[in-house]
Amino acid sequence: MPIHVLRNLGLAGLLAVTTAAHADPIQAQPASPATPPAASAIPAHGVTRFKIGSLEAAALFDGTITIANDGKTFGLGHSPAEVAAVLKTNGLRPDQLELGIQPLLVRSGARVLLFDTGAGDASFARGGHIQASLRAAGVGPAQVTDIFISHAHPDHVGGLLGSGGGLAFPNAAIHLSAPEWAAMRANKDQAALAAAIAPKVIAFAPGAAVLPGLVTAVPVNGHTPGHSAYEIASGPDRLLYIGDSAHHFVISVQKPEWTVEFDGDAPTAQASRRALLRRAADQNLRLYAVHFPYPGVGRVKAQGDGFVWIPETP
Template identity: 70%
Template structure:
């Protein structure tokens, strides 16, 4: 399945599972925590829900099997709820933003990033660097303002070169590509982007150039995982189950398991833009699977 077909299917699936798009009128949410010497803030953009119908999570498995795992964890068996929460990091004169939410997409409940930034005390023009995990709309939609211009006019936009190439080939994203091209700084997968501050971590299979980001150094570092895992139960406790959003499912499943194994072995603190807000925690090994353990910021 190509990147373009996957992106189109993702939009269609979430349109079917839509919640009325009123979130832009709701207040923002900004939860501060620290990454060593760095000040970080979880920024809530919105939420989305996907039906447990065997077509998205646990692809090819009966919904009853997915429901059993959800029920065992005290969650609804009818749907899977995902958060949308970019990450803000202050590093001296730099203000870094990891992903930008869904913008004004009408088919999910999003659009709260501007209010969340305001709650964090940051104006869009102050953001110096944006790090894009991948080109799906719920991660890049917020790059554009409502009028079609850049929402963050002074920011360099960092994206893995294979991801940028795939985005450029996506005709439905032509307006976005044209707007961000002058600010785009493509990097090789795994590159050290800002020494001592941000290093790209390739997590293959979701999209052609999907990247996680390691922020900070030493024992205090944090790993922003992008879409390496979407759901705090299904993706973590059943990492080998197929997710329809993944362009290359077998490769994505292997990458997901490898990332979770590394995180558990090293005690890495993680930030997930789709796990329950504010998305900070770690994973623990549980036999052949893992357990998400949220942490208070």
Template identity: 65%
Template sequence: MKRTSLSVLTTVLLAGATLSGCSESQPGAGATSAPATSAATQSASHPDVFHFRIGTLDAVALKDGDIDAANDGKTFGVGQPTDQVAALLAAAGQPTDVLHLSIQPLLVRDGARVLLFDTGAADASFARAGRLPASLRAAGVEPSQVTDIFISHAHPDHAGGLLTREGALAFPNAAIHLSAPEWDALKGDADAAALVAAIAPKVATFQPGAAIIPGTVTAVAVDGHTPGHTAYEIASGDERLLYLGDSAHHYVVSVQRPEWTVQYDGDAPLAQASRRALLQRAADGNLRVYAVHFPFPGLGRVDAQGDGFVWVPER
């Protein structure tokens, strides 16, 4: 099963999305806090901005919006009884009828370079989003100051903010980094022709696993979600942060049951194996993780627990 088309993904999301209110609750009883390796603070003046550090690098979680996916057996835990999904959610203190997904691109300042990881959903109809420009400015950065954009994959909740409503480049001075397989798939998508034409002069492709900014940003291939889906390792000295992309969507279901099928994955069996392998790598290495769809700000670690894992947010 392949779902490389932006329009196909939008249809899937619309089918599973409920546009009701969304809570940003954190894991419930039983979760423990991971020790913070760097200072982290939420902006007192702007709740959509969360500052932290990766070694000597300044980093900021930037809230763009939310997606709500119904627990209807069609989106997460496909083929599983909905009461099993509900029980997993209830044990974490979450609503049992809906799965809340946050959307938070990541900003990193590296000397003169201003790096943005994914661009949010903009005004896509399946999400309540489009707050990235305001969040970015609240963090003290204008769109024209962004020098490099790293796209995990071309689904519209990650690449939707590349263009303005008028079809112009939202970040006119930024190189747009995405994997060569992802770019090839995007160019082959007739529904993405306008996006491809607009961003083509700015696109800088890389091979899976490449050191894109040596010593700072390395691509981590996580196969199955899309043809060139990529996580990123961001480094400063001995400190590392693993940006998950869509390796895991939900902080309970994706982490505790990585083998459950996700409708968004183009090649579900491959994505499930990749998800488990990446979570195992994170747990074994006690890696600091940034999860774009977990409760804001999406910063924490993954611990092994039984046959699965558990998300441990930084406090």
């Protein structure tokens, strides 16, 4: 991932979670706290369907990112051997970390909602499959009515434009927080993207009810100037799309205070990450983690001084 872009987007704040607490009645499958389950197999068609109350949802496979365990990205201030020990304990390769890229699709009546857009043709990822996944889900790009951007890092906004530089989703309003939009417009590396999407952008105040009764923004600060998670509601049922509140399903969850290079303000991001995981564990929140093993739906529970990820069985 291009570190110069990530560093340009760093700012701080305090974690603010403004949504009401609702525990989804569907229980995640039990797992051994010491050994999180392995990643689910990625279907050839790139779509895993599930429900949020009465809403139809689907995990869309866009691609993956491989990051070397070299002391430069995850666990800064800790040796690669320390990171490797945690990975090995959980049955993972000790020399690298795998991140998924899975935007979320939600249908609500005439609205077709897309949460983040994947990496596009970014060189740091094996991505760019979101359009194929959408087609497999029975959705054409012109049918998407609303896009919710968690933050402006390239693995989340890379799919906003097509290969010719035009809007990939021509009829969609693009929602992101006002601080994130201001940072994106100020970033010279994203000038062309910002100019292209500007007519479609609807910036919101952090924590706003973006689509009242359906989508509420949840500020999770420290990663970027206006990083937002999103709570998606259907009656009493909730799903919290966490964006980059946590990147890796073992390291970020079991060691939430370990620094990751992608966070603009590491101390604030660490506090935000722990607070979100604590709330999720205490309230049994159902989560959608865009970078966890596909399809990224599950819960966390407390384990020692950290937490453990429990994926939901599709």
